[in-house]
Amino acid sequence: MPDIPPASPPTDGDDLAERIRATGARATPARIRVLELLTAAPAPLSHQDIEGALGAASLDRVTLYRVLDWLVESGLAVKRADERRVWRFSVVGGGVHHGHVHFRCETCGRVFCLDAPAPRPPRLPGGFTLARAELDLSGRCAECNAGGGGT
Amino acid sequence: MPDIPPASPPTDGDDLAERIRATGARATPARIRVLELLTAAPAPLSHQDIEGALGAASLDRVTLYRVLDWLVESGLAVKRADERRVWRFSVVGGGVHHGHVHFRCETCGRVFCLDAPAPRPPRLPGGFTLARAELDLSGRCAECNAGGGGT
DNA sequence: CGACAGATGCAACAGAGTTGCATGAATACA
DNA sequence: TGTATTCATGCAACTCTGTTGCATCTGTCG
Structure with a gap:
């Protein structure tokens, strides 16, 4: 399992909450945490990576799946299957990633x-x-x- | 599920058997059929595609997995995860595919x-x-x- | 034809992801 | 500020893809 070094400066939680609300969804801790992680990550993260990175503040597996799915649906992230057949998620629009x-x-x-x-x-x-x-x-x-x- | 049109001319079973034996393995019906299918297919097939294509002559799921795995190990085929998170197999050396x-x-x-x-x-x-x-x-x-x- | 090693089939298991449903909490509204 | 509403969460159970163990069968060789 690759560890997840916080590459970007810690994004402000309120800012993220704003962005989340802008999509018409509720700014819940789960979404903020996950979006924060993805924004900070230097590379696409798998469900497992995220679960590990959340550590103590871990969410229910299903919730994490739903949050990730919601991120993709709302256009904040993209997902893509990697060589090991697991989904990897990365944020878009944060200036971090897109189709490269x-x-x-x-x-x-x-x-x-x-x-x-x-x-x-x-x-x-x-x-x-x-x-x-x-x-x-x-x-x-x-x-x-x-x-x-x-x- | 994509149907599998027989693009190439039906490869001779004996010829395939030869090729299989050349790898040091036994030329079993399962291997011959699967190799035949993969050779004839115009694109990489998933486990499910193959299971469907085998139809009546279907193998045990596990056997199919093992046959496919053996194909890869012996260098007759390559596998690769597609966007839907399933393995897709394609023959190599038959002049059909390789890394493109x-x-x-x-x-x-x-x-x-x-x-x-x-x-x-x-x-x-x-x-x-x-x-x-x-x-x-x-x-x-x-x-x-x-x-x-x-x- | 007989023996042996490798291949098959069955069953059970493992990991990733999904669905249904009751409960909880973020927003909205009075 | 307090309450209602509705979306989000968590739990449990399930599906799907792929794997492992083990007994049985069969292709190949002598």
């Missing part, structure tokens, strides 16, 4: 967001229309390469 | 293989090493665009 390149370390399992433009998609067959393109890279991250760890 | 671009239709759920080269990956952060790059596209396929079919 992800790198998954095959040794430690962490997912990194690369500061690279979305790839230029190839020509599609006739009649096909493109909605989204995602470039997924995998390999070893700097830490794992340095530490020499891994099989 | 996939397109998933968001309407019918089918996965297509585009005859395009793998994308050129962006520069990685220092210390990172790349093992694999996958470009995943999604949108609507020609049929769904033409048929105007929604859900």
